[in-house]
Amino acid sequence: MRILITGGAGFIGSHLAEAYLEKGDEVYIIDDLSTGSLSNINALRENKRFRDRFFIKTDTIFNHDVMVELTGICDVVFHLAAAVGVRYILNNPLESIRTNIRGTEKVLELCAKFKKKVLITSSSEVYGKHTHAPLIETDNIIYGPSSNSRWSYAASKLMDEFMALAYFRTKGLRVIIARLFNTIGPRQTGAYGMVVPRFVAQALKNEPLTVYGDGTQTRTFTYVKDVVRAMTGLMESDVAVGEVFNVGGTEEITMLDLAKKIIRETGSDSDIELVSYDEAFEKNFEDMQRRVPGIKKIKRAIGFQPETDLDAILRRVIAYMKINHKIANPKQT
Template sequence: MRVLITGGAGFIGSHLAETYLERGDEVYVIDDLSTGALSNIEPLRRHPRYGHRLFVHIDTILNHDTMLELTGTCDVVFHLAAAVGVQYILKNPLKSIRINVAGTEKVLELCAKFKKRVLITSSSEVYGKHLHAPLVETDNIIYGPSSKFRWSYAASKLMDEFTALAYFRTNGLEAIITRLFNTVGPRQTGAYGMVIPRLVCQALNHEPLTVYGDGMQTRTFTFVKDVVDGLSALMACDDAAGEVFNIGGTEEITILDLAERIIQATESRSSIQLIPYEKAYAKDFEDMQRRVPSIRKIQDRIGFQPVTDLDTILRQVIDFQRTLMNRQPDKETTD
């Protein structure tokens, strides 16, 4: 099978590419490297057993000719390319909206043209300001005003969902939508506001762990390998088209407790420093106080169950970040 992954040099995309290469498939990646990195897929390109089955295109998904060729070549499409991370989105609001909305429209248009099954990765952000848990795929959506650019990402991802469902209903396109809840693991960077790698790096450097707000906001975290298993199983499920599925963990934790657990796991001398939102972000930022998914629907459909607990996730991220830190002096010497 030939698999196209938009955003395939990103954190989740590179793990998804690795999974399909291990299965013996051909993988085609397109990524503009705005938030992805070649270092995520370089080991795959050099791998003696399956490097020859990985084809990488450094380009934007808005390039019609490139996407036309890739979509026509491949059997299925995973659409992961998007603006990601709160900090990146607040700094690049127009670019983020354009790539999320116009980019997804381009992917769907070409998948409909070639009748290719496509999986769209949406986000738990689409639920907005709900305080209840767990969040169910049929819940209403509650956003803040348009002046709060925090919600531009959520609204753009919701527009992606509407467009995919419209293609399913009007063109019969086999489109599957997944809402991801805080996927974490090796290769994830904290540069764009991702909380666990950011706090882990601070702890390893014995710096204060910066927790925004009062730290009482809660999240669940899902290991990237568990997420990839869910994505690939949904792609193979004939009964998933035209549906929306949460993919996430069930272990709810406050960010303050998360920071304390990271300090313990790293044996760090760090303290915890609470930072007001207005100092951490632009003035038009709002946070979601609680974000816990219901995974009953995906459990019923494909038997999905996250198997990696939070302590194991933290160990994996800590080991990865330690490896990066140990490599840094060698890189500086070489340069």
């Protein structure tokens, strides 16, 4: 089978590419490297087993001719190309909206033209300001005002979902929507505001772990290989077509407790420093206080259940960052 992954040089995209290459499939990726990196896929490029089955196009999904060719030759499409990370979105609001909405529209248009099954990656951000748990796919949406750019990402991803479902209903496009909840693991960078690699890097350097707000906000985290397993399972499922699925973990943890756990796992002497949202981002920034997925729907559809607990994930992230980013705890060198 031939697989097209937009944003394939990104954190999740690179793991998805690896999974399909290991299965013996041909993998085609397109990435403009705005947030992805060739370093994520270097090992795949250099692997002799994959050389004849791995194809990389460094370009934008807005290049019509390139996307026509790639979509035409592939059997299924995973659309991961998007603006990601709170900090990146706040710093690039117009480009983020354009990439998320117009980019997804381009992918859906071509998949409909060539009748290709497509999985659209959405985000837990679409739920907005809910504080109840668990969040389920049929929950109402609650956002803040448009004057607060924090919500532009959530709104753009929700519009992606509306477009995808409209293509399903009006054109019969075989589309699946996966709402991802805080995916973490090796290869993720903290450059765009991702909390776990940021905390780990600070801990390994014995620097203060900067926790935003009062640290009582909670998240659940999902190991990237579990997410890949969910995405490939959804793509292979007929009952998933035309549906929206949460993909997430089950261990809820506060940001303060996450920081303490990472300090313990790294053996760091770091302290924890609380930083106000206004200082970290912008005035009147709003955060989600709680984000816990209900995963009954995806479990019923494909039997998905996360297999990797948070402690195991953190150990793998720490080991990866020590080796690949050459970060070592000063007291251990």
